[in-house]
Amino acid sequence: MALQGSYDYKGITLSEAYVKITSVNYSVNEGVKSQQKTAAVYNSDGSLKSEAVFEDVADKITSANWTASIWKDKAVRDTLGKYNESITSTSGSFEMAVGASAKNPVVQAYTAMKAEDAWKDYTDV
Numbered sequence: 001m002a003l004q005g006s007y008d009y010k011g012i013t014l015s016e017a018y019v020k021i022t023s024v025n026y027s028v029n030e031g032v033k034s035q036q037k038t039a040a041v042y043n044s045d046g047s048l049k050s051e052a053v054f055e056d057v058a059d060k061i062t063s064a065n066w067t068a069s070i071w072k073d074k075a076v077r078d079t080l081g082k083y084n085e086s087i088t089s090t091s092g093s094f095e096m097a098v099g100a101s102a103k104n105p106v107v108q109a110y111t112a113m114k115a116e117d118a119w120k121d122y123t124d125v
Contacts, residue, residue, distance in 0.1 A: 002020040003114070004017065009070070016072075018072070019122065022067055023067040026063060026105065028060060035057055038053045062096045074125065094112030
C-alpha cells in the first residue's frame with residue numbers, strides 16, 4: 001500500500017512521487033473526567049430544587065503518529081538497494097481506533113493522511 005501523486009520537492013515537481021508509510025506509533029493516555037449525569041432541577045421561582053449530579057468516567061485517548069518516505073517514483077523505490085534512499089520524509093498524526101473492529105494501524109494512517117489537503121488528490125497504489 002502506498003500513495004502516488006504530484007509532489008513539489010524544493011521547487012521541482014515530481015509528477016509520480018511514491019509515498020509510503022514506513023512507521024506508525026501510538027500511545028494510550030488514560031485518565032478520569034467528570035461528566036454530568038443529571039442536570040440541576042429548578043423550581044418555578046428559579047430556586048434550586050436539586051443540584052446537578054456528576055460522575056467520574058474513564059477517559060482514554062489513543063493518539064498516533066505516522067511517518068512516510070517519499071521517492072521520485074515507484075520504479076526508483078523498487079530499485080534494489082533504494083528502499084532506504086528516499087528523497088525526503090513527511091509525518092502526521094491522528095486518533096487511532098483500537099477496538100476489535102478497528103482497521104490495522106497502517107490503513108488508519110493512510111486514511112488520516114488522505115484526509116489532509118496535501119494528500120487528498122493522491123491515488124492508492
